[in-house]
Amino acid sequence: MLTYSFEEKGPEPLYVYLAHCIKNDIISGTIRPGEKLPSKRAFAKNLGLSVITIENAYGQLLDEGYLYSVEKSGYFAADVKENIRKKKTPVGEENLVLTGGRRQYICDFSSNAIEPSLFPFSVWSRLLRDELSKDRDRLMETPPAGGVYYFREAIASYLREFRNMDVTPQQIIIGGGTEYLLGLLVQLLGFQKTYAVTDPGFEKIGKIYESCGAVCRFLPVEEGGISVSALLKTGADVLHISPSHHYPLGSRISLSRRYELLSWAAEGDRFLIEDDYDSEMRTEGRPLPTLFSIDAGSRVIYMNTFTKTLASTIRISYMVLPEPLVRLFYDRLSFYACTVSNFEQYTLARFLDEGYFEKHLNRCRTYYKKKREALEEVILKSRLGKKGELLKTEAGLHFLLKIYSKKGEERLTAEALEKGVKIVPLSAFYHCKGDEEENVWVLNYSCEKEEALRKGVEILSNLV
Amino acid sequence: MLTYSFEEKGPEPLYVYLAHCIKNDIISGTIRPGEKLPSKRAFAKNLGLSVITIENAYGQLLDEGYLYSVEKSGYFAADVKENIRKKKTPVGEENLVLTGGRRQYICDFSSNAIEPSLFPFSVWSRLLRDELSKDRDRLMETPPAGGVYYFREAIASYLREFRNMDVTPQQIIIGGGTEYLLGLLVQLLGFQKTYAVTDPGFEKIGKIYESCGAVCRFLPVEEGGISVSALLKTGADVLHISPSHHYPLGSRISLSRRYELLSWAAEGDRFLIEDDYDSEMRTEGRPLPTLFSIDAGSRVIYMNTFTKTLASTIRISYMVLPEPLVRLFYDRLSFYACTVSNFEQYTLARFLDEGYFEKHLNRCRTYYKKKREALEEVILKSRLGKKGELLKTEAGLHFLLKIYSKKGEERLTAEALEKGVKIVPLSAFYHCKGDEEENVWVLNYSCEKEEALRKGVEILSNLV
Numbered sequence: 001m002l003t004y005s006f007e008e009k010g011p012e013p014l015y016v017y018l019a020h021c022i023k024n025d026i027i028s029g030t031i032r033p034g035e036k037l038p039s040k041r042a043f044a045k046n047l048g049l050s051v052i053t054i055e056n057a058y059g060q061l062l063d064e065g066y067l068y069s070v071e072k073s074g075y076f077a078a079d080v081k082e083n084i085r086k087k088k089t090p091v092g093e094e095n096l097v098l099t100g101g102r103r104q105y106i107c108d109f110s111s112n113a114i115e116p117s118l119f120p121f122s123v124w125s126r127l128l129r130d131e132l133s134k135d136r137d138r139l140m141e142t143p144p145a146g147g148v149y150y151f152r153e154a155i156a157s158y159l160r161e162f163r164n165m166d167v168t169p170q171q172i173i174i175g176g177g178t179e180y181l182l183g184l185l186v187q188l189l190g191f192q193k194t195y196a197v198t199d200p201g202f203e204k205i206g207k208i209y210e211s212c213g214a215v216c217r218f219l220p221v222e223e224g225g226i227s228v229s230a231l232l233k234t235g236a237d238v239l240h241i242s243p244s245h246h247y248p249l250g251s252r253i254s255l256s257r258r259y260e261l262l263s264w265a266a267e268g269d270r271f272l273i274e275d276d277y278d279s280e281m282r283t284e285g286r287p288l289p290t291l292f293s294i295d296a297g298s299r300v301i302y303m304n305t306f307t308k309t310l311a312s313t314i315r316i317s318y319m320v321l322p323e324p325l326v327r328l329f330y331d332r333l334s335f336y337a338c339t340v341s342n343f344e345q346y347t348l349a350r351f352l353d354e355g356y357f358e359k360h361l362n363r364c365r366t367y368y369k370k371k372r373e374a375l376e377e378v379i380l381k382s383r384l385g386k387k388g389e390l391l392k393t394e395a396g397l398h399f400l401l402k403i404y405s406k407k408g409e410e411r412l413t414a415e416a417l418e419k420g421v422k423i424v425p426l427s428a429f430y431h432c433k434g435d436e437e438e439n440v441w442v443l444n445y446s447c448e449k450e451e452a453l454r455k456g457v458e459i460l461s462n463l464v
Numbered sequence: 465m466l467t468y469s470f471e472e473k474g475p476e477p478l479y480v481y482l483a484h485c486i487k488n489d490i491i492s493g494t495i496r497p498g499e500k501l502p503s504k505r506a507f508a509k510n511l512g513l514s515v516i517t518i519e520n521a522y523g524q525l526l527d528e529g530y531l532y533s534v535e536k537s538g539y540f541a542a543d544v545k546e547n548i549r550k551k552k553t554p555v556g557e558e559n560l561v562l563t564g565g566r567r568q569y570i571c572d573f574s575s576n577a578i579e580p581s582l583f584p585f586s587v588w589s590r591l592l593r594d595e596l597s598k599d600r601d602r603l604m605e606t607p608p609a610g611g612v613y614y615f616r617e618a619i620a621s622y623l624r625e626f627r628n629m630d631v632t633p634q635q636i637i638i639g640g641g642t643e644y645l646l647g648l649l650v651q652l653l654g655f656q657k658t659y660a661v662t663d664p665g666f667e668k669i670g671k672i673y674e675s676c677g678a679v680c681r682f683l684p685v686e687e688g689g690i691s692v693s694a695l696l697k698t699g700a701d702v703l704h705i706s707p708s709h710h711y712p713l714g715s716r717i718s719l720s721r722r723y724e725l726l727s728w729a730a731e732g733d734r735f736l737i738e739d740d741y742d743s744e745m746r747t748e749g750r751p752l753p754t755l756f757s758i759d760a761g762s763r764v765i766y767m768n769t770f771t772k773t774l775a776s777t778i779r780i781s782y783m784v785l786p787e788p789l790v791r792l793f794y795d796r797l798s799f800y801a802c803t804v805s806n807f808e809q810y811t812l813a814r815f816l817d818e819g820y821f822e823k824h825l826n827r828c829r830t831y832y833k834k835k836r837e838a839l840e841e842v843i844l845k846s847r848l849g850k851k852g853e854l855l856k857t858e859a860g861l862h863f864l865l866k867i868y869s870k871k872g873e874e875r876l877t878a879e880a881l882e883k884g885v886k887i888v889p890l891s892a893f894y895h896c897k898g899d900e901e902e903n904v905w906v907l908n909y910s911c912e913k914e915e916a917l918r919k920g921v922e923i924l925s926n927l928v
Contacts (some may be wrong), residue, residue: 063716117604288527332675
């Protein structure tokens with residue numbers, strides 16, 4: 001009969017240890033497939049244990065499938081086809097492209113993330129603490145698919161006041177980042193549709209559409225914005241644009257062109273996705289009216305995000321659906337749970353509702369304006385002022401710098417990187433190469449401190 | 465020349481008001497398309513304003529596309545094709561299926577959400593407060609696509625200790641809920657693949673695959689689990705299962721069957737998605753070994769979630785990829801930002817790291833075991849004890865109740881609902897109707913308090 005020593009038993013219960021021993025014997029083949037195990041009573045007697053202990057061990061092994069029982073006959077070892085072999089080849093870190101992570105540059109002009117020190121830690125902490133102590137019930141209540149209603153109300157009144165948009169909370173869908181919401185949109189609008197993105201543009205947007213299984217076309221951005229005739233040539237059904245502020249060109253679409261686009265969308269089952277990603281951070285003039293607010297045909301989906309205004313590490317974005325799509329969304333996609341935590345939805349709702357967001361935006365705008373002006377001054381006073389040119393782009397969180405240097409774009413970019421300054425040429429934002437302007441770089445200044453920007457300009461100056 | 469009264473001007477700056485007046489005239493057609501506007505100097509003199517004010521107003525209107533300028537000639541009204549018309553037909557709340565929301569039942573046996581009062585508010589608040597005051601820098605630092613590394617390390621050591629899984633943090637991908645991660649998986653494994661889900665099963669899982677554009681097949685669950693020959697008939701490439709605890713049948717897959725499934729997956733480009741959604745909440749025996757831990761062929765994707773152990777309103781889930789898929793993930797999908805907020809990733813990481821999660825789970829298990837036993841007792845003592853039968857299912861957060869009543873399934877379900885008790889028949893979990901057992905209901909007891917469960921049983925008793 002099977003005999004086990006209990007000398008090596010650790011702190012676990014007896015039955016667990018016994019089950020472990022039997023299992024090892026089954027895996028190693030010491031107990032063969034189909035072999036009958038001792039009766040509980042006989043086994044208990046043999047090992048000097050109680051029948052209950054044996055029963056528990058057998059029960060555990062039955063649970064795990066190592067044993068099977070035959071009525072009125074007893075317990076038998078199951079057929080374990082191969083030995084358990086653990087793979088021991090973890091993926092080496094060197095093979096992984098880890099996006100994000102700790103900074104490694106003296107000055108990084110490539111990131112359009114926002115300045116971390118602007119995050120309103122004290123107000124945020126206070127509101128969150130308040131929620132956690134006072135409103136526990138609602139924190140635990142599953143919100144509708146579109147998100148916490150109170151939060152969507154707060155966004156609706158923000159949009160009414162600051163973007164002149166008249167929307168109901170039901171039209172607003174909250175999601176864990178714009179990228180996630182675009183994935184939902186593809187599910188909503190359809191995989192068989194063709195999506196157009198601008199060229200140049202955010203590389204990521206096209207990648208998302210393609211990754212979600214949709215066909216993506218690249219629409220050249222001309223002087224003055226987007227041409228509807230070029231758009232028609234792409235055969236697109238959906239156009240993704242940032243009419244208020246193109247990235248990286250910085251241009252905006254004129255009202256006249258906007259109506260042409262709305263007219264395009266009104267013909268057939270077409271949609272415009274208005275990505276208003278940094279409208280709040282404009283440091284000059286009033287924000288432009290949105291496509292959504294002048295759309296009478298329910299063809300515009302408005303998207304915005306708090307990752308650009310609050311923190312890129314709090315993943316909260318939203319989209320505003322036109323009426324027919326709201327119905328479709330609730331019909332088709334309301335089985336999805338909202339991807340954003342209630343804790344942060346309620347905190348941000350109060351942040352909006354109690355006026356902190358407006359103050360925060362004002363503070364950010366003042367800060368960025370000052371930084372932008374300082375950077376422009378530093379550039380103009382440096383050798384870049386003579387050997388380069390700040391190209392007039394609308395006031396966002398980046399601008400374009402043309403550099404007249406014999407080194408050429410590629411070499412200058414590489415040399416700068418070697419010295420710890422990351423700059424990205426405009427040409428890198430083009431999907432279809434060939435027509436792009438050379439020797440122009442996109443300078444993002446939002447996430448670097450003035451001192452770092454100063455050093456960055458100094459290093460660049462010495463290279464040209 | 466254009467003249468405007470400034471009597472109705474509000475608190476806004478003069479130039480903003482002026483721009484507003486001109487814009488209205490352009491929209492209404494009072495200023496015709498192509499009409500030249502007064503020169504800045506003449507207009508200023510006429511209105512009694514400074515030239516700067518006119519300049520600012522014109523600048524704003526240029527920005528917004530209502531004007532265009534011709535060099536050395538002046539400013540002209542743009543061609544605004546149609547009047548701005550605002551849609552005023554918000555979606556009525558009555559048309560919307562809002563999932564979630566406030567409770568409306570005396571007892572809801574349909575929800576497998578967890579008991580909200582178990583959430584560890586005080587520890588969570590303390591850890592979060594600590595993060596917000598001490599580690600602000602890391603909260604603002606964009607994590608890799610897979611999530612905060614420290615959090616993934618904490619999960620890796622949790623899996624090592626409690627699930628006997630030997631994985632590296634790189635293999636772990638964090639996401640805002642299992643639903644989101646399944647969408648990512650479809651992007652990773654491919655739309656052209658066929659995904660099989662069990663029938664009966666969680667309806668949502670199949671919906672997600674279909675919504676993401678993949679083909680979904682339904683695999684009947686037999687006595688003893690899943691049959692590989694039935695699986696082969698579906699033509700599936702990917703099988704989504706919960707081998708430790710099927711929902712709603714409660715059954716588990718035996719070790720022998722597990723090897724058959726691994727053997728199936730090892731032939732060709734096939735994968736098993738092991739959805740281990742409630743393994744931590746088992747109140748009897750030790751958790752079963754995972755498919756992932758006995759997979760030598762890198763064919764198993766392991767998924768688990770904190771929405772079932774911590775709170776359904778904190779959207780944090782994770783998946784563990786086998787080695788070849790880790791590489792593929794970083795190659796193809798690392799452009800995605802992680803959908804979970806850093807604030808909650810760090811808080812939960814510390815919750816795991818400092819041993820609170822283990823304590824929390826023990827507390828939950830004890831609580832649920834007590835509740836389950838109380839509910840079983842109440843049922844057995846009620847008329848349901850005579851007129852019904854608790855079907856033996858493995859100990860999860862639900863069980864099956866067979867009721868012998870002449871009323872029939874549909875009528876009893878409807879009558880219960882009328883009395884405020886929500887019960888869902890097992891047949892509702894079947895996609896392919898016909899073979900399902902009738903007059904069996906799935907009773908979830910996790911999210912209701914004992915008092916509500918008691919009332920629910922009383923009401924049901926009176927109906928049978």
